[in-house]
Amino acid sequence: MRFILAIDQGTTSSRAIVFDEVMKVVATAQEEFDQHFPASGWVEHDCHDLWTTVVSTCRAAMKDAGIDAGDIAGIGITNQRETTVVWDKNTGEPVYNAIVWQDRRTSEFCSGLKEQGHEKVATQRTGLLLDPYFSGTKVAWVLNNVDGARARAEAGDLLFGTVDSWLVWNLTGGQNHVTDATNAARTLLYDIRKNRWSQTMCDMLDIPMSMLPEVKDCASDFGMVKEDLFGAEIPILGIAGDQQAATIGQACFKPGMMKSTYGTGCFALLNTGDEPVTSNNRLLTTIAYRLDGKTTYALEGSIFIAGAVVQWLRDGLQIIENAKDTQALAETADTGHDVVLVPAFTGLGAPYWNAECRGAAFGLTRNSGPAEFAKAALESVGYQTRDLLEAMHADWSSSGETALRVDGGMSASDWTMQFLSDIIDAPVDRPHVLETTAMGAAWLAGQRAGLYPDMEGFAETWSVEKTFTSDMSAEVRDAKYAAWKRAVAAAQAF
Numbered sequence: 033m034r035f036i037l038a039i040d041q042g043t044t045s046s047r048a049i050v051f052d053e054v055m056k057v058v059a060t061a062q063e064e065f066d067q068h069f070p071a072s073g074w075v076e077h078d079c080h081d082l083w084t085t086v087v088s089t090c091r092a093a094m095k096d097a098g099i100d101a102g103d104i105a106g107i108g109i110t111n112q113r114e115t116t117v118v119w120d121k122n123t124g125e126p127v128y129n130a131i132v133w134q135d136r137r138t139s140e141f142c143s144g145l146k147e148q149g150h151e152k153v154a155t156q157r158t159g160l161l162l163d164p165y166f167s168g169t170k171v172a173w174v175l176n177n178v179d180g181a182r183a184r185a186e187a188g189d190l191l192f193g194t195v196d197s198w199l200v201w202n203l204t205g206g207q208n209h210v211t212d213a214t215n216a217a218r219t220l221l222y223d224i225r226k227n228r229w230s231q232t233m234c235d236m237l238d239i240p241m242s243m244l245p246e247v248k249d250c251a252s253d254f255g256m257v258k259e260d261l262f263g264a265e266i267p268i269l270g271i272a273g274d275q276q277a278a279t280i281g282q283a284c285f286k287p288g289m290m291k292s293t294y295g296t297g298c299f300a301l302l303n304t305g306d307e308p309v310t311s312n313n314r315l316l317t318t319i320a321y322r323l324d325g326k327t328t329y330a331l332e333g334s335i336f337i338a339g340a341v342v343q344w345l346r347d348g349l350q351i352i353e354n355a356k357d358t359q360a361l362a363e364t365a366d367t368g369h370d371v372v373l374v375p376a377f378t379g380l381g382a383p384y385w386n387a388e389c390r391g392a393a394f395g396l397t398r399n400s401g402p403a404e405f406a407k408a409a410l411e412s413v414g415y416q417t418r419d420l421l422e423a424m425h426a427d428w429s430s431s432g433e434t435a436l437r438v439d440g441g442m443s444a445s446d447w448t449m450q451f452l453s454d455i456i457d458a459p460v461d462r463p464h465v466l467e468t469t470a471m472g473a474a475w476l477a478g479q480r481a482g483l484y485p486d487m488e489g490f491a492e493t494w495s496v497e498k499t500f501t502s503d504m505s506a507e508v509r510d511a512k513y514a515a516w517k518r519a520v521a522a523a524q525a526f
């Protein structure tokens with residue numbers, strides 16, 4: 033029996049999952065690591081934590097599966113995207129902590145670039161916006177703020193990588209400085225149409241191109257894990273950013289197919305085929321995957337707070353003990369009035385991109401209590417998804433012809449998924465396999481290793497566990513969504 037090992041290096045934890053020959057999960061290991069918040073709006077990870085938790089979870093998953101490294105046909109890596117690591121190629125030592133995708137420290141730098149009229153050029157090349165979310169301005173921050181970093185980078189001694197790159201560098205014992213096209217597409221340095229690093233963007237941000245990794249297809253030979261790590265060499269055969277891996281894991285291979293992942297945040301990706309679609313509604317144009325040199329593009333909507341609003345009910349308001357308690361609470365809410373919650377705790381993502389906006393609740397009465405807040409919190413996720421879908425429909429007329437495929441921790445909530453279907457007025461499909469992110473990475477590696485089926489064969493294995501269909505009158509839907517739009521406008525005006 034041969035196995036595939038998927039590494040899912042996420043924002044709050046690292047996971048390793050062993051899949052067998054028929055793509056079934058046989059073992060999983062997970063380890064959380066510390067989040068560092070050195071200043072308001074700053075979020076960092078210790079690069080060594082990312083690495084050591086990956087190694088220990090891989091070892092634990094292999095042990096639990098009762099297998100040796102020699103039984104593994106290949107490794108697939110998927111990762112939190114945009115998070116930025118800069119290290120010295122001679123010593124392998126990072127020059128600074130990993131600056132996490134959520135980090136807003138380069139807000140002013142981005143505003144300055146926008147005022148100088150650079151956004152159009154940046155969007156044309158990269159499909160992204162001049163926002164601190166992406167890696168480019170984070171790399172520039174390291175070069176401009178860490179003592180001696182710029183000189184070392186210009187001398188060719190420093191390397192930049194997203195988390196996948198950092199992991200491969202370490203797994204291969206400092207041999208390979210590589211990434212895949214989906215991760216490159218999140219850096220603000222990659223030309224997604226020409227499929228190469230953009231000299232224009234590197235000049236704009238003053239980043240030496242010698243720091244950048246080689247960009248490969250998502251299923252490629254990324255290098256060999258050195259033998260002393262797990263007891264045998266293992267080829268690394270697949271890499272994709274986590275939201276792209278979920279798109280693959282959900283088998284969204286045809287134009288018009290869309291997935292939405294409800295974890296801490298929510299990321300919706302719509303497959304737009306082999307042409308990048310330029311958004312007029314502040315969505316991102318990105319690479320869904322690149323296989324055999326052929327790029328498939330996606331429109332992406334990124335919402336920063338989805339499941340995190342449930343964490344706020346638990347840890348901030350302390351009105352629930354467990355995330356799953358929200359459903360029972362929401363069911364008891366007063367149906368006579370609607371509380372609308374705008375969870376802009378860290379600003380608003382797509383399609384508003386308002387970094388300064390903060391959260392707000394509207395429609396409160398003497399009757400508003402935990403149940404009404406729980407309902408409003410769950411509904412906010414549906415409203416935000418509708419915002420994204422409206423933008424996608426406006427940008428691309430062929431969108432929305434198929435059901436929305438959902439995954440992520442919050443998709444376990446039937447109540448939330450039913451409201452989602454009601455408010456978007458479209459079917460919502462929840463698959464049997466909710467490990468879609470790891471599955472996507474595993475499939476990339478497994479088909480490269482000759483173990484797993486091709487794209488069509490893989491798509492046939494996807495199956496729906498539950499379909500939610502809209503059960504809300506148009507009148508109620510329209511009134512509720514109009515109230516949401518008023519609430520978002522009011523929160524932004526505050």
Ligand SMILES: Nc1ncnc2c1ncn2[C@@H]1O[C@H](COP(=O)(O)OP(=O)(O)O)[C@@H](O)[C@H]1O
Pocket residue numbers: 042043044294295296297338339340341342343355356357358359440441442443444445
């Ligand atoms: N039954 C549930 N109802 C509502 N929210 C849930 C439920 N289960 C999990 N969540 C939310 O989902 C999130 C965890 O999902 P997960 O996919 O593990 O996220 P991430 O990968 O971002 O850490 C948490 O924010 C949690 O509050």
Ligand SMILES: O=P(O)(O)OC[C@H](O)CO
Pocket residue numbers: 041042043044111112113114133273274275295296297
């Ligand atoms: O680590 P996650 O699952 O929160 O995903 C983070 C995204 O990749 C950020 O763009």
